[in-house]
Amino acid sequence: MNLEHLRAFYILADHQSFSETAKILHLAQPTVSMQIKHLEQSLEATLFERTTKSVKLTPSGEILYKYADQIFSLVKQTEKELDSLSETIHGDLDIGASLTIGEHILPYVLGQFRKEYPNIQMKLKVYNSEQIMEHLGNDDIDLGFIESTKSYPDYDQLAFLEDELVVTTGTSASSPVPPQKQTIAPEELFEFPIIMREPGSGTRQVVEQHLKNNGLYPEKLDVIMELEHTESIKSAVESGLGIMIISRNAIQKELELGTLREIPINGIRLRRFFYAVYSKDKLTLPGETFLSFIQNYYLNEKFQL
Structure with missing residues (x-):
């Protein structure tokens, strides 16, 4: 049995897509198809049920997958133990x-x-x-x-x-938060335009969960912009477009320079x-x-x- 063919089978069984498998293995899709065909021929068994929409394991494929999983776990363990015998970890x-x-x-x-x-x-x-x-x-x-x-x-x-997320605003005259306002009540979060990370980001998930835990509704936030990069969000907030909720680790330099400032939320700390x-x-x-x-x-x- 060819180990490369078995690896192609193992990944295809996990992802149920020839194109995705080819992408993971950095191979052309016809190459993956040929590897699966050769494996089926060598085992004299049909491993997948193929339709126009999906690829599913046959009973023979289920048996092979069970042992392939054990084989690749053993391969990893073997590599790990052999590496441990070396004087230097590499x-x-x-x-x-x-x-x-x-x-x-x-x-x-x-x-x-x-x-x-x-x-x-x-x-x-x-x-x-x-x-x-x-x-x-x-x-x-x-x-x-x-x-x-x-x-x-x-x-x-x-x-x-452990990390803490903090509400932050710019210090320019165009900031939506008046300079004399040093703290905000939880419900006041909804009064200011806010710039957020995109859905799917860990920071956004944590913010929304903390709000829900405190009886607040994330959908009421006045989200005026969603950006994928922290630096872009910081620049937008520094220019006075809105506030943000961000890791304190990410704004140390700006806090020291005085271009951003924290605004604590009364009674809430956004720890994670x-x-x-x-x-x-x-x-x-x-x-x-x-x-x-x-x-x-x-x-x-x-x-x-």
Whole structure:
């Protein structure tokens, strides 16, 4: 049995799409079709029921999938144990991080990690939280770092850092919040134009959940603009277009420069945790090493808001 053909089968069974499988494997779609055909011929079994709309496992395919799952778990475990025999930890580590974590939390930590483990080749890609879970499911990344409050029962989740979201406005004369206003009541959030992250971002999910938990209705917010990048939102708020709710980690420089200011909400603190998300059975030795490193890093730094 050809392992490459078996991998194509395994991914196709998960995603039920030849085009998606080809994309994940970086192959042409006809190549994937040919690999599946060769696998079926070698096993003398039909593995998929094909229709114009879907691809489903046959009973024979279900049996093969069960053992393929065990095979690839063993392959990962074998690689991990062989790597552990080496004097130096090496290999590739692909990380996906949500915007706040990827831009304001991880870069410095990755720099420190690189000093201790120079033989681990790292790649960091920034997505929103929902996109990270999609890439994790496609095995495009080894570790995901998200801000979402959602639970993902198919994955292991580890809270590694506490964060606080704060209502923020610009300090220019065009700011919608008068300079003498130092705090706001919860219901006053609905009186100011607000600039938000796009649906699907962890920050937005946390904000909406906190509002609901405090008897407030997120749909009543006067959202005048949705932007995908934190820097764009900060620039819009600095220019006086509206307020924002953002991680304090993301506005340290602007607070120091005086171009932005926090406005506490009376009686409410928007606390959350940042999470590492991964599949324990698939995590490589470089992934395990980084996960342990980031836990110890923030434990030692006592980096908590």
